[in-house]
Each structure stands twice: as structure tokens, then as C-alpha cells.
Amino acid sequence: MVSRRDFLISLVMQPIVLGGILSQIPSNIRNNIQLDNDSEFVIINGWVFLKSDLLKIES
Amino acid sequence: MLFDLNAFGNNTSTRNYDVCISGAGPAGITIARILASAGKNVALFEGGGLEFTEASQDLYHGKNIGLNNWDAISNCRLRYFGGTSNHWGGRCSFFDHVDFEQRDYFGMPGWPDGSREQMFKHLAEACTIVDIPKNIFDELPKSHWKSNNFRISERAFSPPTRFRTKYIDEIKHSTKIDLYLNANLTDVRLHDNLSSVRHFELKNYKKETFLFTSKFFVLATGASENAKLLLNFDKQIPKGVGNQNDMVGRCFMEHFNVDFGNFIVEDHLMWKQGTVQFSPRDALIRKLKIGNAVIDFNPNLRTKDYGRLHALKQSAREYICQTEIMKSFARQITELDCEGDGAITSLIEQTPNLDSRITLGTERDMFGHRRVVLNWLPSKADDITIRTLGQEIAKDFARTKLARIQLRDFVLDENIPIKDYGHHCHQMGTTRMSLNPKQGVVDFNQRVHGLENFYVAGSSVFPTGGGCNPTMTVLMTSLRLAKHLVSLKN
Numbered sequence: 433m434v435s436r437r438d439f440l441i442s443l444v445m446q447p448i449v450l451g452g453i454l455s456q457i458p459s460n461i462r463n464n465i466q467l468d469n470d471s472e473f474v475i476i477n478g479w480v481f482l483k484s485d486l487l488k489i490e491s
Numbered sequence: 492m493l494f495d496l497n498a499f500g501n502n503t504s505t506r507n508y509d510v511c512i513s514g515a516g517p518a519g520i521t522i523a524r525i526l527a528s529a530g531k532n533v534a535l536f537e538g539g540g541l542e543f544t545e546a547s548q549d550l551y552h553g554k555n556i557g558l559n560n561w562d563a564i565s566n567c568r569l570r571y572f573g574g575t576s577n578h579w580g581g582r583c584s585f586f587d588h589v590d591f592e593q594r595d596y597f598g599m600p601g602w603p604d605g606s607r608e609q610m611f612k613h614l615a616e617a618c619t620i621v622d623i624p625k626n627i628f629d630e631l632p633k634s635h636w637k638s639n640n641f642r643i644s645e646r647a648f649s650p651p652t653r654f655r656t657k658y659i660d661e662i663k664h665s666t667k668i669d670l671y672l673n674a675n676l677t678d679v680r681l682h683d684n685l686s687s688v689r690h691f692e693l694k695n696y697k698k699e700t701f702l703f704t705s706k707f708f709v710l711a712t713g714a715s716e717n718a719k720l721l722l723n724f725d726k727q728i729p730k731g732v733g734n735q736n737d738m739v740g741r742c743f744m745e746h747f748n749v750d751f752g753n754f755i756v757e758d759h760l761m762w763k764q765g766t767v768q769f770s771p772r773d774a775l776i777r778k779l780k781i782g783n784a785v786i787d788f789n790p791n792l793r794t795k796d797y798g799r800l801h802a803l804k805q806s807a808r809e810y811i812c813q814t815e816i817m818k819s820f821a822r823q824i825t826e827l828d829c830e831g832d833g834a835i836t837s838l839i840e841q842t843p844n845l846d847s848r849i850t851l852g853t854e855r856d857m858f859g860h861r862r863v864v865l866n867w868l869p870s871k872a873d874d875i876t877i878r879t880l881g882q883e884i885a886k887d888f889a890r891t892k893l894a895r896i897q898l899r900d901f902v903l904d905e906n907i908p909i910k911d912y913g914h915h916c917h918q919m920g921t922t923r924m925s926l927n928p929k930q931g932v933v934d935f936n937q938r939v940h941g942l943e944n945f946y947v948a949g950s951s952v953f954p955t956g957g958g959c960n961p962t963m964t965v966l967m968t969s970l971r972l973a974k975h976l977v978s979l980k981n
Contacts, residue, residue: 472886
């Protein structure tokens with residue numbers, strides 16, 4: 433049984449985590465991104481992102 | 492019955508049994524108990540005593556010329572009654588279907604066809620031996636998380652069972668098992684036609700020699716010592732017993748423990764239970780042509796956060812903690828977001844590699860045996876497995892929004908060497924099982940190729956190591972061997 437508190441935390445954590453990771457990455461590295469072969473992913477400073485995640489954050 | 496070979500003195504008459512077993516660790520004890528329950532008279536030889544001694548442990552010492560500065564031979568093993576179960580961690584799991592398939596990209600044959608069916612007949616009995624419920628593996632871990640590529644690994648924890656304390660009284664009072672302590676196997680003497688074993692030669696620590704004979708003989712002294720002994724038994728066969736094709740000691744395998752990087756949790760529900768282990772699904776292993784693995788994700792309870800989140804939390808703490816009433820609330824907030832980052836460790840299958848091997852050096856132990864030289868080597872295939880697993884699980888977690896993984900540079904860039912492979916003290920594969928004598932040392936029934944009555948037990952017979960802790964497989968193969976011996980008439 434999922435508690436209401438846990439459910440709310442899950443909803444809130446995802447954007448906070450992504451934003452937190454991005455903000456700690458220096459801009460010069462952040463600009464130097466690696467595209468994964470299948471281009472579904474972007475790798476920044478070793479962190480593996482979905483491209484669609486980044487588009488959400490940047491917007 | 493219990494005997495101390497150190498106290499045998501001049502009693503040098505040859506003793507006769509149905510089966511002689513050298514090595515009283517989990518494999519040897521298990522085989523002895525099954526044979527005894529079937530009415531067989533068994534001699535069980537333990538090189539050490541009931542407690543740890545430096546004199547016994549010293550016989551493991553060797554030289555490492557391969558990966559890492561790692562004294563694996565003497566530090567990972569324990570040479571007294573109960574063997575390495577005396578410091579076993581207790582984690583139990585077993586091979587997946589894919590582990591029994593022939594994977595051509597491994598370059599060497601795997602388990603012979605039918606191994607899985609034969610082995611898993613004994614799963615329930617193995618569970619009883621290590622004191623875990625028989626049906627513990629029937630119920631898979633439940634989770635709302637779904638992925639086509641990875642799954643949560645099944646595992647169970649033994650108390651852990653110490654074979655020494657669990658079985659010493661049973662063996663002491665057994666009328667069918669004679670346990671000889673301080674009994675070091677120093678030679679196997681073959682019949683003149685070199686097709687079968689006639690005697691086990693044992694020595695105590697006074698170097699007094701004793702001969703034992705039986706219908707069947709079993710070597711169960713661990714993966715490194717099994718190879719060491721066979722290579723040292725060179726009086727009648729110069730290359731060593733069972734080594735006619737130069738396979739004894741080859742394909743030494745460990746499980747790599749590679750630190751892939753760190754991670755930040757996203758799916759709060761998933762990580763509430765703490766450490767979670769994931770394994771690649773069989774289909775992914777086949778598709779990517781990699782080895783099996785278990786990857787441990789250990790959420791760190793230290794609060795660690797980044798950037799905006801850190802600034803936000805810090806401001807909140809400073810403000811809230813100024814009042815006593817709000818302190819408890821602040822602590823709750825800290826608890827809620829303390830997932831922080833976590834560590835990633837792993838247990839990764841090593842491909843069988845002919846160059847990863849045990850040979851003998853020039854230094855000799857107290858019985859005149861040449862000591863072990865271990866050259867533990869990963870292959871290119873292992874590097875591919877490590878990098879592929881790291882990348883795939885990071886993508887999978889991003890895709891399923893389970894966690895965000897920061898991979899170390901060597902995982903992403905094949906030009907950066909993997910510096911620390913790590914290990915698990917899971918030594919396997921020095922007398923590997925193979926239907927073809929040119930690619931292994933023992934046959935499907937763990938009988939040494941070319942010898943009618945000589946068998947090897949334990950992880951040294953594994954042709955591949957899977958992505959799991961080896962104890963359950965050691966027990967299941969030992970149970971199978973014991974029942975095979977019971978079924979033989981002579």
C-alpha cells in the first residue's frame with residue numbers, strides 16, 4: 433500500500449533530482465555533451481539522461 | 492568417528508573404505524553425509540584441525556602475478572574443518588537459464604547439456620543444508636518497477652550456516668564417516684596401468700605417511716588447492732594427474748566487483764527498502780553477447796545534495812532549526828530527502844579464459860609441494876561485459892525513472908583502462924567440466940578424464956561462473972556427485 437506521503441515525495445523528487453544534477457555541472461562541461469549512439473540519451477559529465485528529460489528541464 | 496592423524500604414530504596399516512574424500516569444506520562434508528546415509532563407509536580428510544592454525548593456512552600461500560596485489564589464495568580460503576564456510580557471508584542465489592546455454596562468444600564450452608535439470612533436482616536439499624526455506628526462491632521480489640532489460644535479483648540469506656558447528660557432532664557420532672583431522676593429501680598413487688587411483692597418501696604435520704584405499708576417491712579441497720595438488724601429483728604422470736591436455740589450473744575465474752559510479756534516487760518507493768540488486772535479463776545477455784551479473788545499488792544514508800536543491804535545503808534547515816518545535820520537523824525533512832547519492836557495486840561473470848590460470852612456482856611448502864602461482868586475468872570480452880552492463884543499466888534507470896546514474900569514465904570510454912576489477916573471493920574453474928577432455932579436466936559426472944574412480948568436487952569444476960554467489964551451485968553439484976557415487980556398484 434503506497435502512502436500518500438510517499439506518493440507525493442515521488443512526484444516531487446524527479447524534477448528536483450534532475451535540476452540538482454544539472455545545476456552542479458559547470459557550464460563548460462554542460463555544453464560538452466555526448467550523444468549516445470541511439471540518440472535517445474545524452475551523457476553529461478558521466479550522468480546519463482534521456483534527451484526528453486533535458487528538454488523538459490531546460491524549458 | 493573423529494581421528495587426529497597427528498596422534499596416529501606408527502599405525503601405518505593401509506585402511507580401506509568405500510569412498511575417500513579429501514577436503515572437509517561444504518562440498519566434502521555434503522558428499523560424505525549423503526554417502527553415509529546410503530550406507531557407504533567414508534574416510535573424510537581435513538588438512539587442518541577443528542580450529543584455525545597458521546601451519547595449515549600456510550599451505551595455501553602462493554604468489555599472485557595477475558590482477559591487483561591480491562593474496563587471494565591464502566586470504567579468501569580457510570583451511571580447517573568446515574572450510575571457507577567458516578567466514579562465508581551467507582548470500583544464496585543460483586544460476587539463470589542463460590548460464591547453462593552454450594555462449595559461443597565465450598570461446599570455451601559451457602555447462603554440458605542437461606546440467607541444469609540434473610543440478611536443480613537438488614535445490615530443495617541444498618536450501619535445507621544452508622538453513623533457508625525450501626520455497627524461498629519461488630516468490631520473486633515484488634515491485635511496481637518494470638523493465639524489459641533488467642530484473643530485481645532473487646537471493647536469500649543463510650544465517651550463515653557454519654558447516655563446522657552444524658555438522659561436527661553428526662560426523663563425530665557417525666558409524667559410517669571417519670573424519671581425519673590434520674590429514675594432508677600429499678599424493679594419489681595410481682594403479683600400474685595409470686587408469687585408476689589405488690591409494691590416497693596422507694601426511695600429518697610430523698610428516699608421517701599413511702595410505703588409504705577405497706573404491707572411489709574425491710578431491711574437494713577448493714579451486715586453488717585442487718589444481719595445486721593435481722599438478723603436484725607428478726610422480727607417475729610427469730604433467731600431473733588429470734593434466735594430460737594441460738588443462739589443470741586453466742580458466743581460473745572470479746567474479747569482478749567493479750564500481751560503476753554513483754547514483755541519485757528518483758523513485759522514492761523503490762529505494763525505501765535500502766540496497767536493491769539488479770540482474771540483466773537472459774534476453775539482454777543473449778542480445779548483447781555479455782556475461783551475467785548482479786549489480787548492487789546501495790542508497791547512501793548520508794545526506795548529499797546538489798546545486799539548487801542543496802541551497803534550498805540549507806536555507807530551510809537554518810530557518811527551521813532556530814525553534815525547538817520545528818527541529819523534529821526539520822529532521823523529518825532531512826530523512827525524507829536523505830537518499831542522497833549511493834554506491835554501485837557489482838558481481839560480474841568472468842568469461843573462461845585459458846590464460847587466467849594457476850601454475851606452480853619454484854617455492855615449496857612443508858610437504859615438498861610447489862606453491863601456487865596465480866595469474867588472474869580478465870579478457871577483452873570481460874571489459875565489454877563490464878562497460879556494456881554499466882551503460883545499459885544507466886540508460887534503463889533513466890528510461891524507467893528509477894534513478895540517475897553517473898558512470899565512471901572507463902565505463903563510457905573504452906580507451907580508458909579499467910583499473911580496479913575487484914573480486915569476491917569466489918574462486919572457480921581450475922578443473923573445469925567438459926565433455927571434451929581437451930577443453931576440461933572432469934566429465935559430466937565430475938570424474939577426472941582418463942581415470943576410472945577419481946572425482947573432483949567444488950567450484951573448480953564450474954565451466955562458467957554465472958552471475959551469482961557460488962555456494963548453492965557448489966552444494967547442488969556436490970549432492971549430485973554424491974548420489975551418482977551411491978548409484979555406482981564398483
